[in-house]
Amino acid sequence: MRFVEEHTVRSAVADAFADHAAALQALLPEADVQHVGSTAVPGSFTKGDLDIAVRVTAEGFATADRVLAEAFERNTGSDQSPTFASFLNDDLPIPLGIQLCVVGGPEDFFLQQRAFFRAHPEENENYNTLKLQNFGKTMTEYREAKQSYFEVLMASPAYTAFRP
Template identity: 45%
Template sequence: MTLPERFHVASDHQLAREAAERLFASMQAQLVAILPATCEVLHIGATAVPGCLTKGDLDIVVRVEREDFAAAEAALAARFARNSGSIQTEAFAAFEDEACTPHLGIQLTVKGGELDIFHRFVAALRADPVLVSRYNALKIAHDGQSMDDYRAAKDAFVTNVLRLASSESRDER
């Protein structure tokens, strides 16, 4: 995938969210048909969070049991291009479809693996409107700026949100 050099938020977030939801419904049905039965297919990313600004793409995470990772990866690789800008491990792989409208990204993770975090980040945002406001402010501050700068700021934000969520869940025990 050729990443854009500049980060831009969508001009109409409601239309972007609606397009992503339609594509997710279609893709979810297609993915369930080709993946092992233990897979969980979730809509993640900004379009999955009410009120969150988006650049207008659709992100999906496919969560699998460790023993089903190879079969799920093979099924996805037969249907989608690998995201060459992403890492690949024994518990994580990323795919994309640039021909989809909106752009589609699929992350495959082993449940409980090191990168099995996407659904937790979305859950934290859905549970806390203040976090959504802070995330939106980050996006507005980086609109039109370098994609690398935006991604670095986003990674730091996500890491902090997950760290806080993890410490809060430990405190509740």
């Protein structure tokens, strides 16, 4: 794994988000499209990719999943469920990850995480430390460490009590 400081890709990621958000809104006009992930949190280390959360109603999920599957590659390295699907395009200048989730569903935590890291820079530094500890390791090793970190974080009193 390799990471860069968020500010070094901020402008390019903002431009990419504007373009992708417009395209996603055209495909799914009822969706809430949000920039999430490390490039949405100032001061983060990032892989330099763009993560977008596409939030839809439970009733609209199957249609949104089908529409996105026609336009993007499914991310087979990510869990899928009746309320969550992940898509990607790693061939773009700014690699793209799309996280489709049901509003209020079990996987609808991306906005909460973004707000928490923005409000708690010390916790963002802890996450940055984890990333730097995984510099040069495989994606699998990084994902395992990241999953463990988020399990602890999301169970912490500070996180569970946090309201954006």
